Amino acid sequence: MNKSIQLDSLQLGVCYYPEQWSDSLWEDDFKRMKDMNLSHIRIGEFAWSIFEPQEGVYDFDLFDRVLDLAHQYGLKVIMGTPTATPPAWLTQKYPEVLNATIEGVTYQHGMRRHYNYSSPKYQELCANITRQMANHFKDHPAIIGWQIDNELNCEVSEFYAEADHIAFRQWVQERYHTLEALNQAWGTVFWSQTYTDWNQVYLPRLTTAHSPNPHLVLDEKRFISDNTIAFARIQADILREIAPHHWITTNGLFGHLDSHALTEEMLDFFSYDSYPQFSTIFGSDEPKPLLDRKWSQNLSVVRNISNNFCIMEQQAGPGGWVNRMNMPAPRPGQLRLWTYQSVLHGADLVMYFRWRTATFGTEIYWHGLNDYHNQPNRRIQEASQVGQEFVAIGDKIAGTTYQADIAIVKDYDNDWDGEYDIWHGPLTGKSINAWFKQLQYQHIPTDIIYLRKQTLAELQQYKVLIYPHAAIMSEQTATLLTQYVEAGGTLILGARTGYKELSGHCRMAPMPGPVASLCGISVADFTSITGNAQVPGLRWQHNNHHMAQVAELFNDILQVNEDDVEVLATYTSSYYEDAPALTQRLYGKGKVLYYGAAFHEDVVDELLSILEISSPVADWLEVPEQVEIGIRQNEQHQYIFLLNYSDQEASIQIKQQRTDVLIDTLIEGTTTIPAYGVMILQ
Structure with a gap:
C-alpha cells in the first residue's frame, strides 16, 4: 500500500529554529516567509531541553508564542518530537539510554542520536515527552502534522548497548522459537558455534579477524529495522490517540531500516531530506558521473514508498559541519534546480533547510536561505x-x-546481506549505478522498486524489470518473476542471482537457483575478478562486435540447458574464452536475460539498443545528455520536466507545440534551457 501526502497544490516551506534566535526576530522572519510564498514551517525536533528542562517539568511557553505568531501569519506548522537529542540531565541520570560501539564503548553526550532504541527507560521518557507535547499542542490551529524523531538511523545504524543485546535475544526467540531452529538458520554447527542456551546469543561482537557469523549479521540488520520501527511506533500510537486529526510522518532513508514497512505500519506518508551535493562531493571517479543528478536515484526510492511525499529538508545552501561535509555554495540556479528535481520525482511539499544559518554550534557552516547577516541574497531570490x-x-x-x-x-535482504558479502554486494552498487546513469543519459524515466509483497498486476505496469544481483531469492519470488515474464514482461538478471535462500545459506542446486529453469541456463563455473586478473571483454553475437574490459567484478560462465536459449554475447579471454556471458530466452509472451557479470555502462547501452528501449518523448523532443527528462501525469494531463544539470545552456528541439507552464507560453522549434535551468512542458 503506497501512502501519499494529500495536497491540492505544491507547497513550499522551511525548517525554523526559534529557540536559537531572539524573539525580536520572529515576526520579521514570518512576514518575509509569507512574502516569499512559504506556507509551512517545521519546528521543535531538537528542543527537548526547552520542552522539559528538568525531568517531569515541562515548559511550552516559547513554542506557544511561536505557534501563535505563526498562525497570525497563516503559516502551517509541522511539530517534531525531540527524541533525536536527549538533554544532558537525561543522559547523566540514565546512562543506560546511551548507544555503544561494537567494542562495548559507550557513546557520550555532546552530539545527537547517541541513544539506543532498546532502553526501556528511554522508551518511557520518549513516550512521556511525546504525550505531554501531544496533549498540549493537539488543539493549536497552526499545527497540521508531526514528524517523529529526526532521521532515524542517521549518524549510526548499529546498536550494541546492553539493552540492545537483550532486545535482540528476545527478537531471536520470537523469530525462531527454539534453539534448534536458530542453530539451523545460522548454521552454527560450523566452527562449533552451536548455542545451548538463549543467554549465549548476542548481537555481533568483536571476533578474531573481525568476521562474525554471516547469518547472524543478516539477522542483526533485520532486528535493527524491526527495533527502529517499534521505537517509532511508541510515539506514533500516542499521537494517533491524542491528535488523530494531525498527520504523522518522519524523515529519512537511512541504513538498516525498512522504510516501506515503517510507512505502511504507522505513517501517513514518507518524508525525505534531499541534499544533492552529497552525490557531488562523495561522487565517484567514473567517466561522466551523474554528480548531483544522481540524487534522482535516491528520490526514486522515496517515490516507491510514497508516490507523493514531503521533502522535509531541501538543500538551500553550502553545507557542512565544522569538521566534515565540506560542500561549496550552490551555483546560481542550482537551488531552484534541486527543488524541481524533488518535485519531478514526487515531492508535493518541499521544506528548505534552513531559514537562517546558525551562528553557533556544529552546523555553523550549514547554510540556509538567509546568511548570518539576515540581509537579501541570491538564495532568497x-x-x-x-x-x-x-x-x-x-x-x-x-x-x-x-x-x-x-x-x-x-x-x-540483499541490501543488508550485500553489506557484508563481498561476492555480491559490490556488484549491485556497480550495476545499479550503470543502469541508472545510462537510462538518465538516454532520457528514459525509471522507477526503483523494492520487491516485497507485490502482486503480478503491480509488476506488470513495467515493461522491463532490472534485478541485477539478487543473491537471496525465495521460491515465491522466483515464481512471481516467472509469471511476470510469461505474461509479457522483460526481466534482466545478473551474476550471482539466486544462489542463497532467505537465511543466507547457499543452495545445494545449480545456480541461478530458483530461476535457473526460467532462464534455461546454469552456471557451469564462476570466478571473481580481482587484483591483477584480466577483465574479459564481450563479443556480441548479433554483429560480432567486440568490446574490451567490460565483464567486470565477477564472471559467471554460463551453460545453455534449453534449445530456445540464445547466446547474445561471449567472453573474449581467460580460460573461459568463447563461453556464454549473456543469454536471452523467450518465455511465454516475454523474455528473460541473464548476464554473468556486473553491468558496465557500455553493456547497458548495447542492451538498450538490442531491446529497442528508447525515450518515451523521442519522437517529438530532442535534448542533450545534460538534461534529465521525467514525466508527472494524471488522467487529464502530462507534464514533462526538463532539468539542465550543466553549467552550459542546453539547446533543445520541440517538434510538437507544447505549453511551457512555468511561463505559460506556447513553445515549438529550437530553444534553450539556461545553465541549471528548468522547463516544464504540458
Whole structure:
C-alpha cells in the first residue's frame, strides 16, 4: 500500500529554529516567509531541553508564542518530537539510554542520536515527552502534522548497548522459537558455534579477524529495522490517540531500516531530506558521473514508498559541519534546480533547510536561505522565484505521479546481506549505478522498486524489470518473476542471482537457483575478478562486435540447458574464452536475460539498443545528455520536466507545440534551457 501526502497544490516551506534566535526576530522572519510564498514551517525536533528542562517539568511557553505568531501569519506548522537529542540531565541520570560501539564503548553526550532504541527507560521518557507535547499542542490551529524523531538511523545504524543485546535475544526467540531452529538458520554447527542456551546469543561482537557469523549479521540488520520501527511506533500510537486529526510522518532513508514497512505500519506518508551535493562531493571517479543528478536515484526510492511525499529538508545552501561535509555554495540556479528535481520525482511539499544559518554550534557552516547577516541574497531570490512559480503552477502538478515503463528492482535482504558479502554486494552498487546513469543519459524515466509483497498486476505496469544481483531469492519470488515474464514482461538478471535462500545459506542446486529453469541456463563455473586478473571483454553475437574490459567484478560462465536459449554475447579471454556471458530466452509472451557479470555502462547501452528501449518523448523532443527528462501525469494531463544539470545552456528541439507552464507560453522549434535551468512542458 503506497501512502501519499494529500495536497491540492505544491507547497513550499522551511525548517525554523526559534529557540536559537531572539524573539525580536520572529515576526520579521514570518512576514518575509509569507512574502516569499512559504506556507509551512517545521519546528521543535531538537528542543527537548526547552520542552522539559528538568525531568517531569515541562515548559511550552516559547513554542506557544511561536505557534501563535505563526498562525497570525497563516503559516502551517509541522511539530517534531525531540527524541533525536536527549538533554544532558537525561543522559547523566540514565546512562543506560546511551548507544555503544561494537567494542562495548559507550557513546557520550555532546552530539545527537547517541541513544539506543532498546532502553526501556528511554522508551518511557520518549513516550512521556511525546504525550505531554501531544496533549498540549493537539488543539493549536497552526499545527497540521508531526514528524517523529529526526532521521532515524542517521549518524549510526548499529546498536550494541546492553539493552540492545537483550532486545535482540528476545527478537531471536520470537523469530525462531527454539534453539534448534536458530542453530539451523545460522548454521552454527560450523566452527562449533552451536548455542545451548538463549543467554549465549548476542548481537555481533568483536571476533578474531573481525568476521562474525554471516547469518547472524543478516539477522542483526533485520532486528535493527524491526527495533527502529517499534521505537517509532511508541510515539506514533500516542499521537494517533491524542491528535488523530494531525498527520504523522518522519524523515529519512537511512541504513538498516525498512522504510516501506515503517510507512505502511504507522505513517501517513514518507518524508525525505534531499541534499544533492552529497552525490557531488562523495561522487565517484567514473567517466561522466551523474554528480548531483544522481540524487534522482535516491528520490526514486522515496517515490516507491510514497508516490507523493514531503521533502522535509531541501538543500538551500553550502553545507557542512565544522569538521566534515565540506560542500561549496550552490551555483546560481542550482537551488531552484534541486527543488524541481524533488518535485519531478514526487515531492508535493518541499521544506528548505534552513531559514537562517546558525551562528553557533556544529552546523555553523550549514547554510540556509538567509546568511548570518539576515540581509537579501541570491538564495532568497531563487527561493522567492520558486515560491511564485508554485503559486502559479502548483494546482496543476500536485497529485500527479511519476511515469516510468522500466524499473530497477532491489530488496532489503540483499541490501543488508550485500553489506557484508563481498561476492555480491559490490556488484549491485556497480550495476545499479550503470543502469541508472545510462537510462538518465538516454532520457528514459525509471522507477526503483523494492520487491516485497507485490502482486503480478503491480509488476506488470513495467515493461522491463532490472534485478541485477539478487543473491537471496525465495521460491515465491522466483515464481512471481516467472509469471511476470510469461505474461509479457522483460526481466534482466545478473551474476550471482539466486544462489542463497532467505537465511543466507547457499543452495545445494545449480545456480541461478530458483530461476535457473526460467532462464534455461546454469552456471557451469564462476570466478571473481580481482587484483591483477584480466577483465574479459564481450563479443556480441548479433554483429560480432567486440568490446574490451567490460565483464567486470565477477564472471559467471554460463551453460545453455534449453534449445530456445540464445547466446547474445561471449567472453573474449581467460580460460573461459568463447563461453556464454549473456543469454536471452523467450518465455511465454516475454523474455528473460541473464548476464554473468556486473553491468558496465557500455553493456547497458548495447542492451538498450538490442531491446529497442528508447525515450518515451523521442519522437517529438530532442535534448542533450545534460538534461534529465521525467514525466508527472494524471488522467487529464502530462507534464514533462526538463532539468539542465550543466553549467552550459542546453539547446533543445520541440517538434510538437507544447505549453511551457512555468511561463505559460506556447513553445515549438529550437530553444534553450539556461545553465541549471528548468522547463516544464504540458
